[in-house]
Amino acid sequence: MANQEINEIKRIFISRLDVLDHILSIGEKHFADTNALMQERLAEDMYPFGTQVAFVCNQPLGFAQWCADQAIENLSKDVDTLEQARAHIALTRQMVERIAADDSKLDEVKHIGLGxxxxxxxxxxxxxNDFLMPNLYFHISIAYAILRKLGAPIGKFDYMTFLAPHVKQEA
Incomplete structure (x- = not known):
């Protein structure tokens, strides 16, 4: 299959965006003031929950833009509402689903600005492997950790919902 690697990357991005949406749903159910939740931080010198959502989305979004030979434009890090967070996820998902590059794209060199x-x-x-995926997982983990810190009923399975179709019950 000519696009096997690209399709696998797309699958990972989509399933992890679903995890992020699931984490948002837990926050929505547990906290009445979701706008305040968007401003919560794990530590004072870290970005708030809403920004973590934007940073998660920027990884697959940037990949989709690069695959389309477009300039990489990050989403706004100022995510103050649940609606904005969900809009970021929806836009990112659409962009990832539209990736039409073939696996030869992965033979190119990517220039990454690092500040x-x-x-x-x-x-x-x-x-x-060394930039996008670690950043994706880091920011999902921080969003998860913020909810844990605030006392939301969230566990490891919530972080790994993409494994649910593969889970079996022992007899």
Whole structure:
């Protein structure tokens, strides 16, 4: 299959966006003031919950834009409402679903800006494995951890809902 690797990346991104949406649903059920939730932080020097949502979405969104040879434009990090968070997830999901690149895209080199005056040029597979995926999981984990810190009833299975179709019960 010519697009086997790209399709697997898309599957991972979509399923992890579903995890993020699930985490949002837990926050929505547990906290009456979801706007206040969007401002909660794990630590004072870390970004708030809403920004974590934007940063999760920026990983697959940036990949989709790169695959389409578009300039990478991050979503606003100022996510103040549940509606904004869900809109970021929906837009990102649409962009990922539309990826039409073939696996040869993964043979290219990706230029990554890393802040003022810093960058890395990485082979695409390394860009995905060493940059995109760690960032994706980091920001999902921080959103999860913020809910845990606030006392929401969330556990490891909520973080790994993508495994649900594979779970079996022992006899």
């Amino acid at each position: 003022p005056g810093r960058y890395a040029d990485l082979p695409a597979r390394q860009y995905i």
